[in-house]
Amino acid sequence: MSLLPFDPPRRLLLGPGPSDCHPRVLRAMSAPLLGHLDPAFTGLMNQLQDMLRQAYRTKNPLTMAISATGMAGMECCLVNLLEEGDKIVVCAAGHFGQRMIEVAGRARAVVTALQAPWGSVFDLNVIRETLGKVRPKVLGIVHAETSTGARQPLEELGKLCKEFDTLLVVDAVTSLGCIELELDRFGIDAVYSCTQKGLSCPPGLSPISFSEKAADVLRTRKSPVQSWYLDLTLLMKYWGQDRFYHHTAPITMNYALHEGLRIVLEEGMENRWKRHKLHHEALKAGLSELGLAYATEASAILPQLNAILIPSGLEDLPVRKAMLEDFGIEIGAGLGDFKGKIWRIGLMGYNCRKDIVFTVLGALGSVLKRQGWKKDPGAALAAADKFYQGSGASA
Amino acid sequence: MSLLPFDPPRRLLLGPGPSDCHPRVLRAMSAPLLGHLDPAFTGLMNQLQDMLRQAYRTKNPLTMAISATGMAGMECCLVNLLEEGDKIVVCAAGHFGQRMIEVAGRARAVVTALQAPWGSVFDLNVIRETLGKVRPKVLGIVHAETSTGARQPLEELGKLCKEFDTLLVVDAVTSLGCIELELDRFGIDAVYSCTQKGLSCPPGLSPISFSEKAADVLRTRKSPVQSWYLDLTLLMKYWGQDRFYHHTAPITMNYALHEGLRIVLEEGMENRWKRHKLHHEALKAGLSELGLAYATEASAILPQLNAILIPSGLEDLPVRKAMLEDFGIEIGAGLGDFKGKIWRIGLMGYNCRKDIVFTVLGALGSVLKRQGWKKDPGAALAAADKFYQGSGASA
Numbered sequence: 009m010s011l012l013p014f015d016p017p018r019r020l021l022l023g024p025g026p027s028d029c030h031p032r033v034l035r036a037m038s039a040p041l042l043g044h045l046d047p048a049f050t051g052l053m054n055q056l057q058d059m060l061r062q063a064y065r066t067k068n069p070l071t072m073a074i075s076a077t078g079m080a081g082m083e084c085c086l087v088n089l090l091e092e093g094d095k096i097v098v099c100a101a102g103h104f105g106q107r108m109i110e111v112a113g114r115a116r117a118v119v120t121a122l123q124a125p126w127g128s129v130f131d132l133n134v135i136r137e138t139l140g141k142v143r144p145k146v147l148g149i150v151h152a153e154t155s156t157g158a159r160q161p162l163e164e165l166g167k168l169c170k171e172f173d174t175l176l177v178v179d180a181v182t183s184l185g186c187i188e189l190e191l192d193r194f195g196i197d198a199v200y201s202c203t204q205k206g207l208s209c210p211p212g213l214s215p216i217s218f219s220e221k222a223a224d225v226l227r228t229r230k231s232p233v234q235s236w237y238l239d240l241t242l243l244m245k246y247w248g249q250d251r252f253y254h255h256t257a258p259i260t261m262n263y264a265l266h267e268g269l270r271i272v273l274e275e276g277m278e279n280r281w282k283r284h285k286l287h288h289e290a291l292k293a294g295l296s297e298l299g300l301a302y303a304t305e306a307s308a309i310l311p312q313l314n315a316i317l318i319p320s321g322l323e324d325l326p327v328r329k330a331m332l333e334d335f336g337i338e339i340g341a342g343l344g345d346f347k348g349k350i351w352r353i354g355l356m357g358y359n360c361r362k363d364i365v366f367t368v369l370g371a372l373g374s375v376l377k378r379q380g381w382k383k384d385p386g387a388a389l390a391a392a393d394k395f396y397q398g399s400g401a402s403a
Numbered sequence: 404m405s406l407l408p409f410d411p412p413r414r415l416l417l418g419p420g421p422s423d424c425h426p427r428v429l430r431a432m433s434a435p436l437l438g439h440l441d442p443a444f445t446g447l448m449n450q451l452q453d454m455l456r457q458a459y460r461t462k463n464p465l466t467m468a469i470s471a472t473g474m475a476g477m478e479c480c481l482v483n484l485l486e487e488g489d490k491i492v493v494c495a496a497g498h499f500g501q502r503m504i505e506v507a508g509r510a511r512a513v514v515t516a517l518q519a520p521w522g523s524v525f526d527l528n529v530i531r532e533t534l535g536k537v538r539p540k541v542l543g544i545v546h547a548e549t550s551t552g553a554r555q556p557l558e559e560l561g562k563l564c565k566e567f568d569t570l571l572v573v574d575a576v577t578s579l580g581c582i583e584l585e586l587d588r589f590g591i592d593a594v595y596s597c598t599q600k601g602l603s604c605p606p607g608l609s610p611i612s613f614s615e616k617a618a619d620v621l622r623t624r625k626s627p628v629q630s631w632y633l634d635l636t637l638l639m640k641y642w643g644q645d646r647f648y649h650h651t652a653p654i655t656m657n658y659a660l661h662e663g664l665r666i667v668l669e670e671g672m673e674n675r676w677k678r679h680k681l682h683h684e685a686l687k688a689g690l691s692e693l694g695l696a697y698a699t700e701a702s703a704i705l706p707q708l709n710a711i712l713i714p715s716g717l718e719d720l721p722v723r724k725a726m727l728e729d730f731g732i733e734i735g736a737g738l739g740d741f742k743g744k745i746w747r748i749g750l751m752g753y754n755c756r757k758d759i760v761f762t763v764l765g766a767l768g769s770v771l772k773r774q775g776w777k778k779d780p781g782a783a784l785a786a787a788d789k790f791y792q793g794s795g796a797s798a
Contacts, residue, residue, distance in 0.1 A: 011665055011668060011669065013431070013662065013665065014431070014434075014447055014450070014658060014661045014662070015434070016434050016435060016436075016437050016443055016444075016658075017437075017443050018435075019435065019436075019437055019438070019441065021436060021437075021438055023438055025651060026436050026438060026439065026651060026654060027436075028435060028436060029435065029436055029655075034432075034433045034434075034435070035433065036408070036409070037429075037432045037433060037655065038429045038430065038432065038433050039409075039410070039411050039429075040411060040413070040414065040423060040424065040429070041411075041414070041416060041421050041422075041423060041424055041599070041605055042411050042412075042414055042416075043414070043416055043418055043421060043733045044421065044606070046414065046727075046733065048411055048412050049411075052409055055409070075471060075472055075475075075607075076470060076471035076475060076632065077470055077650050077651050077652075077653060078650070078651065079631070079632055079649075079650040079651075080470075080471065080632045080650075083630065083631055083632045107631075110631060111631045113627075114627055114628070114629050114630070114631055115629075202651070204436070204651060204654075210436055210653060210654055210655035210656075211439070211651045211652065211653045211654060212470075212607055212653035212655065212656055232508075232509055233509070234509050234510075234629050234630075235478065235509070235629075235630055236474070236478055236502075236505060236506045236509055237471065237474055237475045237478045253738070254474075255472050255473070255474040255475075256420060256421060256472050256473065256474075256597070256599060256606045257472075257606065258472060258605060258606045258607035258653075258656070259421060259599075259605055259606060260424075260432065260605035260607065260655075260656075260659075261605075261607055261653070261655075261656070263409060263411075264655075266409045267408065267409070270406050270408065273406060274406065332441075338438045338441065343648070
């Protein structure tokens with residue numbers, strides 16, 4: 009066994025996440041530890057809650073970071089809101105919707121799966137019909153489906169759920185910090201996200217938020233939450249004024265999230281959303297010159313995650329391998345229905361920049377050309393450049 | 404809301420954990436991220452498994468780090484091995500034994516609690532009797548009870564469990580890297596630990612290991628594991644050769660664990676165990692001069708966690724507050740039955756050193772003196788010094 013230090017190779021992470029950390033976040037993590045009940049650390053926790061409320065656009069008191077990755081956030085929302093036999097409708101048009109079905113089933117809920125083709129989004133009327141038929145306690149839906157690059161419109165969904173007295177649970181793993189998300193305005197009852205995408209931190213925490221209505225459901229549960237580690241009735245007492253010891257928080261990851269959120273709020277949410285849209289448009293202009301089309305319904309394309317159909321005549325693996333090995337650039341493969349059929353190019357948080365748009369277009373164009381593809385990388389760069397000039401935006 | 408950077412105050416963490424990170428670990432965490440399916444990262448995972456096997460003294464293939472803190476490791480072991488209605492005996496003589504009872508109950512197991520006074524350990528004959536009566540699928544026990552500073556002897560327990568065809572599940576949160584722990588020799592079937600104590604990393608991962616017998620129980624479960632996030636039947640496929648995507652691993656925490664384990668194995672397990680014993684003995688000699696006695700059964704005192712009775716005439720909070728605010732030293736308070744009755748002084752991993760023994764004796768002795776205590780700090784330092792000279796050990 010080798011005892012050499014681990015020295016990671018140079019990478020530019022342009023897949024579905026993790027995306028690269030902001031350098032300020034990397035520096036924040038080298039600070040010495042504090043105890044998890046130290047007044048200085050509990051002060052940090054308060055600041056994190058405030059900043060998360062600003063990022064999520066909510067006044068929810070129950071807003072905090074779960075001490076595990078985004079998928080634990082999904083489990084946390086579902087096992088806390090659902091009890092055995094409760095009804096949930098899950099809208100699934102991709103891998104992460106499917107996963108919600110799986111996790112809700114393990115919480116012993118009665119699950120109605122509303123399916124749609126991968127790459128599409130759900131029509132409000134279809135959801136309305138299902139809510140009327142099933143009358144579920146919870147509706148679960150993915151805001152930014154990482155496996156398909158599709159953005160589910162949420163603006164009207166909260167109102168609809170209120171009509172049916174249904175709690176709206178939203179997967180915001182790939183949306184927080186990248187696209188418009190406003191919990192209170194949209195009427196979202198529970199949300200979970202991650203740290204390694206729009207927030208440009210390492211993976212390791214899951215920011216969640218529960219509305220007052222969802223918190224009431226928690227408080228009046230008949231049975232204990234099946235997961236002790238994810239039990240919000242206990243976690244509230246650690247994050248609340250009691251500071252009741254529950255588990256040892258991942259101190260360093262909380263330092264990272266603090267710095268990550270500072271950077272997000274310094275930029276401002278609207279500016280951040282605009283920046284993601286801007287560089288996505290430039291990338292799209294370049295990809296179009298390369299003859300590459302999106303796998304996602306045109307009106308629903310996510311700026312931060314570009315799901316590109318692999319054209320016939322090109323192979324998946326050799327292209328991704330060359331990108332990784334020759335250029336140090338990671339792009340994502342397809343999952344599930346899209347396995348072998350798409351590439352996923354993420355432009356998230358710190359990595360959503362003009363120089364990176366040019367880097368990925370140049371590298372991908374050159375790799376495709378080597379594989380016999382007839383399109384010219386130079387034309388792709390010119391299209392992006394032209395877009396930026398026309399947009400009037402500075403880098 | 405303040406947007407100032409977070410600058411943690413200087414602390415020396417001598418409580419029950421987290422203990423200070425090794426500086427090499429802090430440096431390792433500033434490396435840029437890799438993707439969770441990058442060959443360089445999966446190579447790191449393989450090395451982590453090898454090193455964990457060495458640290459745990461096992462050949463168990465199913466050895467890995469769970470992507471959450473130590474308490475998620477407890478939940479992982481229990482929800483994977485237990486199905487609804489399965490019988491478990493839990494030995495509880497402290498807070499973490501109690502917690503195992505709670506977590507096993509939420510896994511819908513039938514729990515028999517074997518209780519003993521806080522600060523004591525269990526006699527093999529008492530356990531034998533209970534196993535004979537209950538015939539449980541699982542016996543759960545804490546190796547190093549963090550709330551009482553007691554070491555449960557484990558050498559013979561594996562054999563006993565085998566007689567009754569019972570799986571032995573051990574909480575090694577405070578023992579790994581500090582005291583003798585040999586999974587294969589002791590006959591342990593499942594174990595969980597943490598990263599922030601004996602391994603001198605930040606909290607954030609839980610190293611676990613399952614014997615082949617325990618892995619067989621997993622493979623033949625009748626129902627799915629209730630936690631999707633902690634489901635080892637899925638996690639095995641991510642940590643195994645399939646590299647099947649499950650969740651996004653906390654990349655940076657895995658860098659930290661890699662460096663932490665390198666340091667542990669460079670020193671060697673036996674040397675590490677000896678070092679913890681050495682500095683504990685020096686601390687004990689000094690504490691004795693200060694007139695402070697242990698709360699733990701004498702034969703069971705843990706070297707890495709010194710649970711000291713607060714003598715009558717001294718108050719808990721003012722002493723801990725002065726240690727923290729005047730000296731920047733965190734020592735631990737009592738929990739549960741020991742709330743307000745003990746202090747807990749941890750000498751773990753990187754923090755288990757001669758200079759730290761002198762630092763804590765000098766500071767504690769001085770704080771106590773200020774509170775009206777008649778013992779002389781100088782005598783405590785002299786006793787520790789004399790012990791070191793007599794031990795023949797270098798610093």
